[in-house]
Amino acid sequence: MTYKQIGWKELAAITGPQSKKSVEKIREISPLLAESLVEHAFGTLFTASPLPRRDQELVTISLLGAMGGAEPQLRTHLEAALRVGADPDELIALAEHLSVYACYPRALNLLRETRVILADKNLCTLKETRKVDLHDHDTRVFDSGGVKPVLVLIHALAMDWRMWREVIPNLSANFRVIAYDIRGFGCAAEAPSAAGLETYALDLSDLLNKLGVTQAHIAGLSLGGSIAQHLALKDPSRFHSLTIIAATAWPLEVFTQRADAAVLAGMDAQVIPSLTRWFRPEDLAENSWAVRYARNNVQRAFVSGWQAGWMALASIETGKRLNEITVPTHIVAGELDVSTPPELMKGFLAIPGASFEIIAGAPHMISLVYPHELAAAITRGTGLRQPALDIE
Incomplete structure (x- = not known):
C-alpha cells in the first residue's frame, strides 16, 4: 500500500465524491502541490493522527475560522465535518466558541458560512429558546x-x-x-x-x-x-x-x-x-x-x-x-x-x-x-x- 493509495482513501472518506475533481483542479496548475496534498497531508499526517476524523475537521474549521479569508476552504471542511459525523449544533457551537478566543467578526463569518451549508443541506437547528x-x-x-x-x-x-x-x-x-x-x-x-x-x-x-x-x-x-x-x-x-x-x-x-x-x-x-x-x-x-x-x-x-x-x-x-x-x-x-x-x-x-x-x-x-x-x-x-x- 503506497502513501498515494492511503491518501486517496482518506481524502475520499473526508471530502466525498468531489475529492478527485478538487485534486485535478489543483493538478492543472501545480502537480507538485496536488501530489503533496494527497500523499503527505492525507496519506501521512492525517491518517497517522490519533485524532478521529470528526475531531480533525472541527479543529480545521476552528483554525480556518480564526484565520479568516479562507471561506472556500471553510465551506469544504464544514461539509466534510458533517460527512464524518459532526452535528449541526456542534458547528454552531464552534462559531460561538470562536467569538471568545478570536473575535466577533471571525465568529460571525464562520456562523454565516455554517448557515449557508446547513441551508443547502436542508438541516435545521432548533433555536426558538428564551429564558x-x-x-x-x-x-x-x-x-x-x-x-x-x-x-x-x-x-x-x-x-x-x-x-x-x-x-x-x-x-x-x-x-x-x-x-x-x-x-x-x-x-x-x-x-x-x-x-x-x-x-x-x-x-x-x-x-x-x-x-x-x-x-x-x-x-x-x-x-x-x-x-x-x-x-x-x-x-x-x-x-x-x-x-x-x-x-x-x-x-x-x-x-x-x-x-x-x-x-x-x-x-x-x-x-x-x-x-x-x-x-x-x-x-x-x-x-x-x-x-x-x-x-x-x-x-x-x-x-x-x-x-x-x-x-x-x-x-x-x-x-x-x-x-x-x-x-x-x-x-x-x-x-x-x-x-x-x-x-x-x-x-x-x-x-x-x-x-x-x-x-x-x-x-x-x-x-x-x-x-x-x-x-x-x-x-x-x-x-x-x-x-x-x-x-x-
Whole structure:
C-alpha cells in the first residue's frame, strides 16, 4: 500500500465524491502541490493522527475560522465535518466558541458560512429558546409558538430540553411544542435543589402560568414522566392528556445508591453506568450526537442536581395512587429498556383507561434513539390520530 493509495482513501472518506475533481483542479496548475496534498497531508499526517476524523475537521474549521479569508476552504471542511459525523449544533457551537478566543467578526463569518451549508443541506437547528423566570430560578424554554394545542415535553434526569431535539420537528406541525430545562439541569442547574417530585411539579405549574397556558398535553420521559404523574394527581385540570415514557412510579433502593455514588465518586464516575443503562451497545459504538450529548450532560451535571433527581425517584409514591389518575393516559415503553423495562411499565395500566405501546428495539433514551417513532407515539397519546409530519 503506497502513501498515494492511503491518501486517496482518506481524502475520499473526508471530502466525498468531489475529492478527485478538487485534486485535478489543483493538478492543472501545480502537480507538485496536488501530489503533496494527497500523499503527505492525507496519506501521512492525517491518517497517522490519533485524532478521529470528526475531531480533525472541527479543529480545521476552528483554525480556518480564526484565520479568516479562507471561506472556500471553510465551506469544504464544514461539509466534510458533517460527512464524518459532526452535528449541526456542534458547528454552531464552534462559531460561538470562536467569538471568545478570536473575535466577533471571525465568529460571525464562520456562523454565516455554517448557515449557508446547513441551508443547502436542508438541516435545521432548533433555536426558538428564551429564558423564563420562575418563582426561585431561571430556566430555558423552547417554544415553537403558534395557535395550536399545547404539548409540553419534560426531559429525563441529567438531560435538558435538547433531548427532544429530534422529536420536536415531528410534532410542531400539529402542536405548539414547549420543552424546558427542569430544576437542577441545563440552564436551570443553579436552581435550589428540589425537595422531591412536588418541587418539580410546582415548577411545571409555574411555567405554564408564566406562558399563559391553562391546559396542555404533557409528556415526560424517565424523571420527566414521574414529574408529570405527580402533577396529574395534584392538578388534573392542567392536562388534556398525559403520556408517560420509560418512567417509574415505584421507588427502588438503587435510586438512593445512584444519588450516593455521585456524592462519593463525582460525576465522571457516573458516565459509564448511566450510558450503559440508557443506550444499546451499538449506540455506544456509533457514538453519535445523541450519545455524545448524554455523556457531556452527565459529566457537566452538578452533584446537587443529580442527587436531588435520584432522591425524588427514591421517594416516589405515585405507584400507590395510579388508580386515582383521571387524565387520559398513554404509556410508552422501550422494548430493550433495561432501566424501566416493559414489564415494569405495564404497572401503569392501573390508571383507568390507560393505553399502552412498546417501541420495538428502543432503549431507555427513546427520544434520542427513536425520535420519529416516539413522536408518533406521543401524538397517539394526545388523541390526535393523524400521523405527525416531519418538518425540514
